[in-house]
Amino acid sequence: LDYQHVQVPFEITLWIMLASLAKIGFHLYNKLPSVVPESCLLIFVGLIMGGIIYGLNDRSPPVMDSDIFFLYLLPPIVLDAGYFMPSRPFFENIGTILLYAVVGTIWNVFGIGFSLYGICQVKAFQLQDVSLLHNLLFGSLIAAVDPVAVLAVFEEIHVNEKLHILVFGESLLNDAVTVVLYKLFRSFCEMPTIKSVDVFAGVGKFFVVGLGGVLVGLSFGFTAAFTTRFTKDIRVIEPLFVFLYSYLSYLTAEMFHLSGIVAIISCAMGMKRYVEANISLKSHTTVKYFMKMWSSVSDTLIFIFLGVSTIGENHEWNWPYICFTVIFCLIWRALGVLVLTFFVNRFHVNTITSKDQFIIAYGGLRGAICFSLVFLLPDFHRKKLFIAATTVVILFTVFIQGMTIRPLVDLLAVKRKRESAPTVGEQIHIRFLDHLLAGIEDISGHWGQYYWKDKLEYFNSKYLQKILLREYDQPKSSIVLLYEKLERKHAIELAQAGQLGHGPAHPSFLIRCSAFLCSSTDRTVITDQKLEDTPNPDVLDNMQEILARNLYRIRRTGPAYNRHTLPGDSEPTEQAKEILILRHKSL
């Protein structure tokens, strides 16, 4: 037995396997996931696992490594979020999202930091040794809403699209603010004196970190789109580029201390439409499927690890500090949302209702990012207190808030997500209005979102598409693309309906037919299928008709087989023409 040799991949594979099996387990009992969010269940599994490890080894189970979290587990989830981001509501609400993400997060950081510092001044609590800076540092890591936790909970409760994008967008974009503030306070903690220059440099860093992330992301995204122009002969590695370039954008951003989350989201959103047009349909299915799969597994692993890491002796318990942390997190978030929404509502026609505000405030879940950041803190004597407080806040938000948010949404009758896709009429009207508003803004000289959208679209069709798309000769309007997609879907459904159409007798006829043809020797098959009688003339006629109608010449498979293609991947134009002729004949 040579376990050492295979240990690393073996244990990784086993963890992933455990996560996947846990997921299957939950879904076997349909009632459980509808009451308790999956994230809670997974943390629970993690707690049990951690308890077992702790009990067996008699020492704390390994905590989730921050490097593993930031380098391997987080990127797939954020990539998935960025790639499937509904871009229209996101850009329509970008102002509000940024306000929540930047100002809201700063508000929370300072609010929580200062008020905890106030608590530390109470002598009875024995916390006088926690300095203001340490409290602010703690505030900076506990303030940020976590995209993984938000996604896990909000995707199950189906609130309306605007509300969803407000909470989710905030949780993604606040990463830039968190990165800057966390690093700022951490370096301040280690500096002997703080000059005002440092503070201003910190403010400047916001823009560098955020915009730098966007820039890195977009450049990798466009490079990815450009690369997929040249993959026509080697379809099989197309999906790779989507993953490689987005991961590179994340790593590059992290390398330069920019916001990796912002970078990978910009990369995914930037490349999506071009890549989608360049790569084959099968490649795109693979990309989408793998992205979902990967993020789903990462997400599961994160929550399980969160549970495992909770068990152990990393905690220092101090009732007042921990309780007040939870209370301040709730209060400052609620206040922040109220104040910011007041300003937002003054400038918008579609206001955010008070119900929505409540859900936004209540949906401020904390998760694995806080947890990893608190473990990344430099060692100092109160680190274990911070770890305990962070753990409690995470468990409180995920369990209490996560489990009650669905009943609350029901109770408040928060506007739900529209369940039907917009009709073609609606889509045409939305488009019509977009153009109209762009025209009005242009004439009135107002540089609003429609104006910019129009300009971007112009820039896109004039330059970007020519560079990034393989076949630019015929720009496909979205209605043609929709039509093609529907036609494809329809065709597949027709095929399935065709089989249904011949009634339940049809497959069995074919079976009988083949059974009949092989009846002289096909002993086992026939006895198994309980084919009671030999076919009578009626059945035979029917059979012949079905065969004549359905079995057609099997087309030649091309000689083009090689390693880089899947069977049946060849260009279908030749066959399509042939079928077209057949079809015309049959009509």
Place this chain on the structure above:
Amino acid sequence: LDYQHVQVPFEITLWIMLASLAKIGFHLYNKLPSVVPESCLLIFVGLIMGGIIYGLNDRSPPVMDSDIFFLYLLPPIVLDAGYFMPSRPFFENIGTILLYAVVGTIWNVFGIGFSLYGICQVKAFQLQDVSLLHNLLFGSLIAAVDPVAVLAVFEEIHVNEKLHILVFGESLLNDAVTVVLYKLFRSFCEMPTIKSVDVFAGVGKFFVVGLGGVLVGLSFGFTAAFTTRFTKDIRVIEPLFVFLYSYLSYLTAEMFHLSGIVAIISCAMGMKRYVEANISLKSHTTVKYFMKMWSSVSDTLIFIFLGVSTIGENHEWNWPYICFTVIFCLIWRALGVLVLTFFVNRFHVNTITSKDQFIIAYGGLRGAICFSLVFLLPDFHRKKLFIAATTVVILFTVFIQGMTIRPLVDLLAVKRKRESAPTVGEQIHIRFLDHLLAGIEDISGHWGQYYWKDKLEYFNSKYLQKILLREYDQPKSSIVLLYEKLERKHAIELAQAGQLGHGPAHPSFLIRCSAFLCSSTDRTVITDQKLEDTPNPDVLDNMQEILARNLYRIRRTGPAYNRHTLPGDSEPTEQAKEILILRHKSL
């Protein structure tokens, strides 16, 4: 700049990126890959890269780590090979393949080992210090034909299926023999005296290593199939299980010093038919696509690394030893194939022609497995000589034999692969004959392959399918499955043909139509599309007709969106019925 932090994933991603870009580069110039096999080009790229690294750093570039090769690069390729293995020709020729793989490899090992020992006795060559055991150890690593190299070359030359499976099957199954002999001789080298017991234990190990691998693989394969029974509600992680279980089978086999290659192949072949039936169509596309992609990238990386590792100062040059190694490799393989084929042909009706024999002997390419094994040797004073000899043999076989095998196949007019798939008639007849022969073997009491195949099939339908398949109520005969597949393909083609069918005017009509609807504001789009004229009444009529014919009610998207499903993943029965009704109406 914090490079240290992201170094590992960053460099891995960059290597994969380099490999993928190199692949795209070759395929941009269509003429190059048709003359030079891709493996040669990749080694060449590796040599250049290695040269650059050597030139810049002034020290040997890093050699391919054997652990990385065996744990991460080899499994995807072997998994791909096993999953897409044509099982019928493989099992029809299993006896011949095993003979080549086991007896042939042993023959080569001892032939090369003893004759090199003979060379070492020549005083003029200054090789007297290389012992017989060391020569045999070297023989054991240089004798085995490499699946990666064989696959890379043989998939481009399209020889007939039997020839392909003979060479390829041998290269896969000889792994068990190589593992045993290599480890045996290596331990003998370190032992002071060798007892005859050890030799017998070595012989016994063959069976343990090979059959143990099969056993491990099959058990993981069946577990995988069983697991996919329960993934109906969570389709998105289905592909994961295929990869996880096969990788686990490989790692487990390696852990117990069994043959990992044999294990992963058994796993893939064992699970394929059940998994395919259990998982959704999209999942299966993803599995197939990702497997191809992964193996393609691994393969590329291996050849590039092979090139990079060649450069440097790891070599000790000794003309006679190296030249005689190449010559003996060629001679002993040729002799082995001749002798073994003589016996094989005596027991078979379909004999292996002398042309085929030549190609089998000539196609014995060596590759990265030898290379990794030679670096895994314990340090002794002639290791560098062995490395040099191995490198030369690999480069000789891949470059000289790999590049000349295609012209030789043309020259000898070796029977090529049938380019068309068998017709339904042929398939039915093959099946008929199978049953007939099984019956004859049963009556005559001969336990031949048809007899066993029939028994296996019975066991499969009686027990395995009931345990491993989700919906067992209706055993689908292969002809029904084929029919369904064809129907689906046909439907997709119809959809594409439908668009072709309305002539080239059709998409532009739709564009015009949408453009017309938006013409009041859609300024940029219209100017870009150079829509010269406003639609006249004729065109409008035509347009309306097309729209009426083609645009149908967009179906409601179900409310079932959640993290674990892709959009449009819902069960299509409801829609299929609806379409069925529409279709009946239209008929």
